[in-house]
Amino acid sequence: MTRTPQQAPKLDGAELVRGDFAEPATLDDAFAGVSTALVVSGSGKPGERARLHQNAFEAAARAHVRHVVYLSLQGASPSSRYPFSRDHSLSEQYLAATGIPYTVLRNAFYLDMFLERFDAEGVMRGPANVTRGAFVSREDAARTAAAVLEDPPGGTHDVTGPEALSLAEVARRLSAITGRQLRYQPESVDSSRDRLSKRERASWRVDLSAGWFEAIAAGELEHTSGAVFRFTGKEPLNLEAYFTLFPELLQPLRLAPDQDSRS
Ligand SMILES: NC(=O)c1ccc[n+]([C@@H]2O[C@H](COP(=O)([O-])OP(=O)(O)OC[C@H]3O[C@@H](n4cnc5c(N)ncnc54)[C@H](OP(=O)(O)O)[C@@H]3O)[C@@H](O)[C@H]2O)c1
Numbered sequence: 416m417t418r419t420p421q422q423a424p425k426l427d428g429a430e431l432v433r434g435d436f437a438e439p440a441t442l443d444d445a446f447a448g449v450s451t452a453l454v455v456s457g458s459g460k461p462g463e464r465a466r467l468h469q470n471a472f473e474a475a476a477r478a479h480v481r482h483v484v485y486l487s488l489q490g491a492s493p494s495s496r497y498p499f500s501r502d503h504s505l506s507e508q509y510l511a512a513t514g515i516p517y518t519v520l521r522n523a524f525y526l527d528m529f530l531e532r533f534d535a536e537g538v539m540r541g542p543a544n545v546t547r548g549a550f551v552s553r554e555d556a557a558r559t560a561a562a563v564l565e566d567p568p569g570g571t572h573d574v575t576g577p578e579a580l581s582l583a584e585v586a587r588r589l590s591a592i593t594g595r596q597l598r599y600q601p602e603s604v605d606s607s608r609d610r611l612s613k614r615e616r617a618s619w620r621v622d623l624s625a626g627w628f629e630a631i632a633a634g635e636l637e638h639t640s641g642a643v644f645r646f647t648g649k650e651p652l653n654l655e656a657y658f659t660l661f662p663e664l665l666q667p668l669r670l671a672p673d674q675d676s677r678s
Contacts, residue, residue, distance in 0.1 A: 416445045436467035442474030449475075451482040451564055456506065460619055461498035465505035476513040482568040484560060485510050487521045489549070489573045490635030497630035498622050507571070516568035520560055523551040523575040523636055524627070526657050529585055530667050537597040537668075541628030542604045543582050548636040549575035550585070552657040555643045562646040573640040577651045582631070588654050593668045604629060 416434040417423045423431055434445030436457050446452065454471050457464060468485075475483050491503035503521075510517050528550075532539045551574055559574050580588075582599040590597045602610070604625065611621045630636060643651040658665055 436470050439470050439474055442471055443477060446474050446478035446480055449478060449480050451484070452480050453484045453486070453560060453564055454510075455486050456503070461502040461623070462505070464499075465502045465509060468506040469509040472510045472513045472515065476515050480515060482564075483510060483513075483515050483517045484563050484568075485517060485519050486556075486560065487519050487571075489521045489523045489575065489638075490630055491521055492635070495626075495630055495635055496633050497626040497635070498619065499626075500630060500635065518563050518566070518568050519571040520556070520563060520642075521571060521573050522556045523549045523573065524631075525556070526550045526552050526576065526654055527664050528627075529582075529589065530664060533586075533597055533668060537595055538600050539582060539586060539597070540600045540602050540607065540610070541582070542602055542607045542625060543599075543628040543631040544601055545581050545583065546632050546634055546637060547579035547581045547584075548631045549573075549579045549639040550636075550654070551576040551643070552652045554657065554660070555647075555651040558649070559643050559646045566646070572642040572646075573638060574642045575639045575651070577639065577653050579637050579639055580654070582628075585654065589658075589665075589668065592655065592658055593665055595668060597668065 416432050418433065418435045420431045420433050432445045434441045436442070452475050454468065457467055459467055472483065485506065487503040487507055488500050490497065491500045491507060493501055493504050495501050495504070507519055529539065532541070555576070556574055586597045586599040607625045607628065608621055611624050615621050615624070643649070652660065
């Protein structure tokens with residue numbers, strides 16, 4: 416399902432259908448004849464986005480879908496420091512209220528989310544303190560979702576990487592892979608919000624940027640789970656194995672040698 420079928424890739428064995436979470440009538444067409452649905456969260460402001468997901472879950476119920484798999488976030492809770500975790504918690508409640516049998520996969524923060532957080536000097540700043548997160552690769556999150564779609568519905572599962580890492584450890588290990596000096600600079604919540612507010616006027620965007628680190632600091636994403644192995648029969652990739660398989664992802668961190676010596 417996509418809002419723009421003309422731009423979607425053609426995949427063997429796949430039927431393309433237009434659907435928009437914001438237009439419930441399109442969802443009735445999209446869910447017609449579907450027995451198992453994977454609902455990937457869409458884009459939107461926290462809170463508003465959950466209502467879009469509610470449209471999808473209610474359309475699935477009208478179409479008598481027998482199993483909805485919803486991709487949520489580790490630490491989803493009404494009291495999370497990260498606005499999207501509160502939004503996922505609300506989405507999970509909307510899904511449960513439909514009465515459809517479901518499975519919720521609460522993915523850890525993705526390993527590639529760091530790549531955009533280092534500045535030109537190779538510094539990642541934010542109020543995560545020294546707390547660890549059990550970051551996962553998109554590869555393992557996708558393989559787990561694919562396996563769960565074949566299983567009977569049931570449960571809410573954290574989908575994590577094999578180990579919990581502090582951001583300083585992430586920077587050190589990415590430095591070893593890329594050969595660049597990368598480091599994590601902890602900052603207080605107030606300084607982080609002040610810094611972010613100078614370049615971003617929308618306060619909800621500041622909440623998202625700072626909240627990502629604050630949720631890590633609060634230990635919301637610290638716990639590792641065995642879900643990837645349990646569902647797929649394979650251990651999740653660690654940071655080095657993931658970026659060895661997808662080296663092109665590291666491109667933003669690799670500077671030309673003369674640039675590196677200037678910084
Ligand atoms: N755990 C983490 O660290 C983490 C990090 C980033 C993202 N995520 C989650 O991972 C998922 C994918 O993220 P992404 O960065 O890959 O996002 P993306 O590239 O923007 O993909 C979003 C997808 O949602 C669809 N979508 C958006 N709004 C929609 C709407 N109103 N109705 C129907 N479909 C809609 C888009 O479909 P079309 O554009 O084709 O219509 C697209 O396929 C999301 O669930 C996101 O919340 C998790």
